[in-house]
Amino acid sequence: MTPKLTHFDDGGNAVMIDVSTKSVTARTATAKGRVVMQAGTAELIASHGHKKGDVLAISQLAGIMGAKRTADLIPLCHPLPLDSVTVTLTLAEDQPAVDIMATCKTSGRTGVEMEALTAVSITALTVFDMCKAVDKTMQLTNIRVIYKDGGKSGTFIAD
Template sequence: MSELTHLNAAGEAHMVDVGSKQVTERSATASAQIRMLPQTLTLIVSGGHKKGDVFATARIAGIMAAKKTSDLIPLCHPLALTKISVELTPDTDNSCVHITATCKLAGKTGVEMEALTAVSVAALTLYDMCKAVDKAMVISEVKLMEKLGGKSGPWQAEDAAI
């Protein structure tokens, strides 16, 4: 395991200097899920929610969140993202929604935090829009699935030993 890069020799937090790094194509994909009552999922999928299109709102929230990651997470670099996709897939068998986000750029630092922020905020938005009918929803399994590019090269979740 490598050293923590956001701490200096005195143990103080600082933003990593990426100025000398090479610009490379980078991408990251993260996922999350939100479990809910079957009738809540039916309400969302049928379009019968009085607040409107829950999936569209959550997708936009996830995209906006990825763009604001450096404002939310200390020490994250502001990035010029070239692509953000947020997909929401209902799973009626398990009464949940699977959320996946992919962020891309050509830059000097990775986009893992942006993808993780996107899925987290999309899930929180689903919760917010549906909490009046289902306060017991559970957001879980927020994780990085894959990252590509950069000095460390490709990484996939199945490669990790947790």
């Protein structure tokens, strides 16, 4: 049997999923991603030498703010009361890059994967925006959910 996309009714119209009958449970999701850059750009970030300010701190704040606005950005996404949003940024050791991880938590009827993905995406976009004047070659890569827990489908851990 072919899986059915859940955001469409039988007539093919877009719908917001009715979660009113689902149980409220504790839900957590973690996403990660990476911004790959030139070595000089990573050095500029590490030395806090960027004229726009602390790239990592500003990008972290943008990611938290982004998670809180997910339902405004993603059509058909339920607005969720977030209990916790954490965003961490680290300079990668294996290549010039910034690694981003975001974890979102809520008690609700639907998961927080979209909030975690939005946090990572907005964080990565902010790193790009702050550094684009010195590095137009940056790449936002490998943004994905790596962990999810709660709700009927249980726990997911990426390989």
